[in-house]
Amino acid sequence: MAELAGLEDSKAREVNERHGDDHGVNLGKLRALAKRLKTQHELARELWASGDTAARLLAILVCRPKAFGDDELDAMVRQARAPKVQDWLVNYVVKKSPHAEDLRLAWSADPDPVVASAGWALTSERVVKKPEGLDLAGLLDVIEAEMKGAPDRLQWAMNTCLAQIGIEHPGYRVRALDIGERLQVLRDYPTPPGCTSPFAPIWIGEMVRRKDAM
Structure with missing residues (x-):
């Protein structure tokens, strides 16, 4: 979370907020961080639980999509109010799920x-x-x-x-x-x-x- 906070950029936040996304992290830098972390499903769950939009985007990138149950995915989509979080959740996680x-x-x-x-x-x-x-x-x-x-x-x-x-x-x-x-x-x-x-x-x-x- 501290590393994510360090990636905060006012110009990125301005652009993101125009699209309804309340975070200020450049998505390229977020993907680079996810690449370094690789798949860490339990970390992904903790990041999601934080409620922070940038953390939830990172969670989507480091999770194991098929490890989520249907009830868990249902709860997550109802919590995903930021457009980018919902978009990534559906495209990167739910589409790969057996549910x-x-x-x-x-x-x-x-x-x-x-x-x-x-x-x-x-x-x-x-x-x-x-x-x-x-x-x-x-x-x-x-x-x-x-x-x-x-x-x-x-x-x-x-x-x-x-x-x-x-x-x-x-x-x-x-x-x-x-x-x-x-x-x-x-x-x-x-x-x-x-x-x-x-x-x-x-x-x-x-x-x-x-x-x-x-």
Whole structure:
């Protein structure tokens, strides 16, 4: 914890806080520290229990993902209020867990929109990598009905799922494009030069173009 405190940088905190993350540690330096520590699961548990955002990010990098039980992961996602912590927890830990599918189903329907967004992130992963058994039409029904009025983080996760359905599944592409055009979610999202807009119709169109060009 003392070493993490020593990595505090005011400019890094300013950038991180603009994205809702309450810490001031450069992520490159955090990864370097994790590389030095290597996997230490019990240390990861202690770091997580501290409640400190930088410590929790470090915990995610040094933990053993498959060592967490489903109840433990459920508690962690409910504690992970900082966007970067939730993002890393889902992508670096939960996706590697044998409990990922059970948690996806439970979280997607959770009344807490932050928890539900984690469920939708896992669903997007399945849309791309293991779509067998998914009701893609049903997912589009839910997105069409609920995405427009969803809180920001849940809206973003639903929009990602919409885009991935449109990109990966040609049979649903026209409907995905239509939903995106009608709902106009993230239409005016500021996008840096050289980056693809998160607005689903633009995102789908660009990624399909790249696939076709390969």
